[in-house]
Amino acid sequence: KQEVTQIPAALSVPEGENLVLNCSFTDSAIYNLQWFRQDPGKGLTSLLLIQSSQREQTSGRLNASLDKSSGRSTLYIAASQPGDSATYLCAVPTSGTYKYIFGTGTRLKVLA
Amino acid sequence: GAGVSQSPRYKVAKRGQDVALRCDPISGHVSLFWYQQALGQGPEFLTYFQNEAQLDKSGLPSDRFFAERPEGSVSTLKIQRTQQEDSAVYLCASARGMNTEAFFGQGTRLTVV
Secondary structure: OOOEEEEOOEEEEEOOOOEEEEEEEOOOOOOEEEEEEEOOOOOEEEEEEEEOOOOEEEEOOEEEEEEOOOOEEEEEEOOOOHHHOEEEEEEEEOOOOOOEEEOOOEEEEEEO | OOOOEEEOOEEEEOOOOOEEEEEEOOOOOOEEEEEEEOOOOOOEEEEEEEOOEEEEOOOOOOOOEEEEOOOOOOEEEEEOOOOHHHOEEEEEEEEOOOOOOEEEOOOEEEEEO
């Protein structure tokens, strides 16, 4: 059974810092991994999708890496801004299926 | 449409009442998912449609939960005889196909009193 863990659960940093959010999963037989952002009371916004054949994806100040063999992904946020404050969730489909299993998220607060 | 649209955004139901939650996916998206998100938790899978076919309903918590997508576009999640433990945010997502990027709606926050 796929289990997804995100560390840390919460993070508070001053504006301008570079930071790394971690996601680990137990079943490495995945199709892809997707990172989402969720603002309070809102739905999920897709940030990056990494296919299983890829090692990393970049979008603006965001870079996500994937190491299937070790069951890990990291989301790197460069030069953090207060507008980055949100909960960040990673999700992987369970082996052989399309059902995304989510971690419980990292609550990020960037202080001005 | 531009994105996944869900309605209503908020729903308060008395215990025992039936509710229906609507999802309008992105036009042309084959895959449609429903998730349930409790406060402080990640979303949990409820059910999956490929076009009008419900291929997986293993996440539905009980037989009080029912989902349909009769024409392969709009989907409705129905909860009969609501209970307090049904209180959560219900999220809908659509994707062009399997193994493609999933896009989520804003969710419907259901509160059962």
